[in-house]
Amino acid sequence: MATMARSFLQAISKDEAVAPPLRVVQIEGLAVLKIIKHCKEFAPTLVTGQLLGLDVGSVLEVTNCFPFPVRDDDEEIEADGANYQLEMMRCLREVNVDNNTVGWYQSTVLGSYQTVELIETFMNYQENIKRCVCIIYDPSKADLGVLALKALKLSDSFMELYRAGNFTGEKLREKNFSWMDIFEEIPIKVSNSALVSAFMTELETDAPVSQGDYDRLQSSTTPFLENNMEFLIKCMDDLSMEQQKFQYYYRNLSRQQAQQQAWLQKRRTENMARRSAGEEPLPEEDPSNPIFKPIPEPSRLESFLITNQVSNFCGQINGVAGQNFSRLYLTKALHEN
Amino acid sequence: MAAANEHTVLQFATPSSTTSATTSILTARIHPLVIFNVCDCFVRRPDSAERVIGTLLGSILPDGTVDIRNSYAVPHNESSDQVAVDIDYHHNMLASHLKVNPKEIIVGWYSTGLGVNGGSALIHDFYAREVTNPIHLTVDTGFTNGEGAIKAFVSSNLSLGDRQLAAQFQEVPVDLRMVEAERVGYDVLKATAVDKLPNDMEGMELTMERLLSLINDVYKYVDSVVEGQTPPDNNIGRFIAEAVASLPKLPPQVFDNLVNDSLQDQLLLLYLSSITRTQLSLAEKLNTAAQML
Numbered sequence: 001m002a003t004m005a006r007s008f009l010q011a012i013s014k015d016e017a018v019a020p021p022l023r024v025v026q027i028e029g030l031a032v033l034k035i036i037k038h039c040k041e042f043a044p045t046l047v048t049g050q051l052l053g054l055d056v057g058s059v060l061e062v063t064n065c066f067p068f069p070v071r072d073d074d075e076e077i078e079a080d081g082a083n084y085q086l087e088m089m090r091c092l093r094e095v096n097v098d099n100n101t102v103g104w105y106q107s108t109v110l111g112s113y114q115t116v117e118l119i120e121t122f123m124n125y126q127e128n129i130k131r132c133v134c135i136i137y138d139p140s141k142a143d144l145g146v147l148a149l150k151a152l153k154l155s156d157s158f159m160e161l162y163r164a165g166n167f168t169g170e171k172l173r174e175k176n177f178s179w180m181d182i183f184e185e186i187p188i189k190v191s192n193s194a195l196v197s198a199f200m201t202e203l204e205t206d207a208p209v210s211q212g213d214y215d216r217l218q219s220s221t222t223p224f225l226e227n228n229m230e231f232l233i234k235c236m237d238d239l240s241m242e243q244q245k246f247q248y249y250y251r252n253l254s255r256q257q258a259q260q261q262a263w264l265q266k267r268r269t270e271n272m273a274r275r276s277a278g279e280e281p282l283p284e285e286d287p288s289n290p291i292f293k294p295i296p297e298p299s300r301l302e303s304f305l306i307t308n309q310v311s312n313f314c315g316q317i318n319g320v321a322g323q324n325f326s327r328l329y330l331t332k333a334l335h336e337n
Numbered sequence: 338m339a340a341a342n343e344h345t346v347l348q349f350a351t352p353s354s355t356t357s358a359t360t361s362i363l364t365a366r367i368h369p370l371v372i373f374n375v376c377d378c379f380v381r382r383p384d385s386a387e388r389v390i391g392t393l394l395g396s397i398l399p400d401g402t403v404d405i406r407n408s409y410a411v412p413h414n415e416s417s418d419q420v421a422v423d424i425d426y427h428h429n430m431l432a433s434h435l436k437v438n439p440k441e442i443i444v445g446w447y448s449t450g451l452g453v454n455g456g457s458a459l460i461h462d463f464y465a466r467e468v469t470n471p472i473h474l475t476v477d478t479g480f481t482n483g484e485g486a487i488k489a490f491v492s493s494n495l496s497l498g499d500r501q502l503a504a505q506f507q508e509v510p511v512d513l514r515m516v517e518a519e520r521v522g523y524d525v526l527k528a529t530a531v532d533k534l535p536n537d538m539e540g541m542e543l544t545m546e547r548l549l550s551l552i553n554d555v556y557k558y559v560d561s562v563v564e565g566q567t568p569p570d571n572n573i574g575r576f577i578a579e580a581v582a583s584l585p586k587l588p589p590q591v592f593d594n595l596v597n598d599s600l601q602d603q604l605l606l607l608y609l610s611s612i613t614r615t616q617l618s619l620a621e622k623l624n625t626a627a628q629m630l
Contacts, residue, residue, distance in 0.1 A: 030374065030377050034370060313610075
């Protein structure tokens with residue numbers, strides 16, 4: 001009997017120690033609509049809000065959300081912001097809404113959301129919550145008729161690296177870490193309560209074509225593509241600047257190495273002369289000499305983030321161009337008739 | 338009502354007489370988020386409560402339409418003869434919501450369940466103190482009569498001489514603006530669980546299919562009219578003629594050139610983005626593979 005009890009306890013404790021990896025984010029239709037409404041109202045300003053829900057096994061459920069007020073840069077608003085959050089959570093608790101923070105959402109412009117601030121916010125959240133997720137909504141893409149909702153999470157290996165604060169080339173090579181491993185995208189599922197689904201089924205209009213279709217069939221995607229290209233070019237400029245930084249570093253490093261070698265040679269000849277003269281040899285190292293000061297290697301974090309953004313833009317351009325192809329062929333076929 | 342006649346008159350104090358004519362409420366426009374909110378609050382209500390009430394936020398447009406954009410639930414207790422509403426909570430939530438969006442003000446309140454009862458009149462009174470002429474929305478979550486009725490009411494006071502008799506709730510037409518729901522997609526919002534959000538290509542496919550079926554329908558209709566099976570309807574005929582005429586009249590050569598140019602532009606963009614991608618992977622290999630001396 002005792003052995004059975006112990007093994008049961010062991011089984012439980014083993015389950016708790018290893019949390020299953022997050023596989024799916026399940027959002028309620030209510031939260032989706034709220035996020036869309038908030039981001040759309042304030043476009044093009046970027047806005048953020050908090051996600052509330054439950055963390056169940058390998059599924060992260062988001063059942064509700066509330067928006068954050070837009071903050072002007074003022075120090076005293078820090079306390080206000082925290083108060084607002086507490087107030088909202090308390091009020092929502094009273095109406096039986098899940099009071100658990102599971103992450104935050106933010107709007108973005110053309111998908112350029114990979115910044116250092118995002119990572120810092122992630123690390124802040126990660127300290128308090130075991131699993132948190134960030135949902136990104138892109139209102140500019142929604143004009144093209146696509147539901148541009150994405151759920152992101154920092155990968156575990158990246159978080160370890162970030163905590164160590166070390167982004168040198170060697171470390172990254174050790175872990176075989178590339179720029180694609182920073183963010184992990186998690187698939188989203190949408191769920192609705194039965195009541196809401198009943199209402200929606202009834203309220204669905206009988207029109208064969210909906211607003212979403214109108215948006216998708218419009219062929220003037222040029223402003224979107226233009227903006228995308230502009231951002232892409234700017235990012236490539238940033239990337240080349242980062243690469244120049246690296247070049248500079250390497251050049252300095254090699255120059256320093258050469259200087260060290262020269263100095264070492266000189267010391268050795270000096271030592272040989274001294275030995276032949278019967279004096280003590282001088283040490284072969286001299287830490288006080290400035291040419292031995294190690295040059296810090298620039299962090300690769302920025303370049304990784306920029307690379308991520310560029311790849312994002314490319315993906316978007318690909319997607320929209322593909323859609324445009326279909327639209328163009330459609331108009332061609334229509335006209336021929 | 339200054340002179341005291343022998344017959345006192347049953348008076349309707351309509352909203353338009355107490356306030357200026359421009360703020361009389363004509364219709365209510367409801368955004369889908371409000372319905373979702375109401376349903377969610379109803380599902381989460383404490384077991385003792387039979388119905389849920391809450392505040393409606395939005396704005397009043399100059400032509401008399403009330404635009405209802407957001408809502409939140411307010412805890413309340415209702416027994417057969419008295420009603421208690423948590424006013425502090427209501428004010429706190431209002432302040433919080435105003436911080437985010439100061440343009441959304443109180444426009445009224447909602448309750449679940451069909452019809453208006455005595456308790457509602459008291460609650461309506463309370464809201465009338467907060468905003469002039471509040472609108473009362475009932476969302477029938479019980480699906481009585483087999484349909485989920487969404488009705489909006491405005492109240493006017495019935496007075497007999499100087500005494501307040503009752504409050505009369507007049508129904509106001511409701512306009513459900515489902516544009517946002519359509520944008521998200523009814524499939525996503527209707528089903529109880531959707532496994533995967535549709536990406537752009539799938540959405541495109543759906544749209545094309547719908548367009549194709551529409552064109553087929555029109556084709557069949559025109560055919561049947563020509564063959565004399567269905568009586569011709571001038572209005573539909575005019576619509577079809579307009580639609581066909583709206584295609585731009587370009588000579589085929591010009592049109593082909595246009596299409597080909599656009600195609601080439603798109604191909605150029607695709608090529609550029611693929612080159613950029615290759616450049617990225619190359620740069621990354623070079624960066625991290627560089628050896629220290």
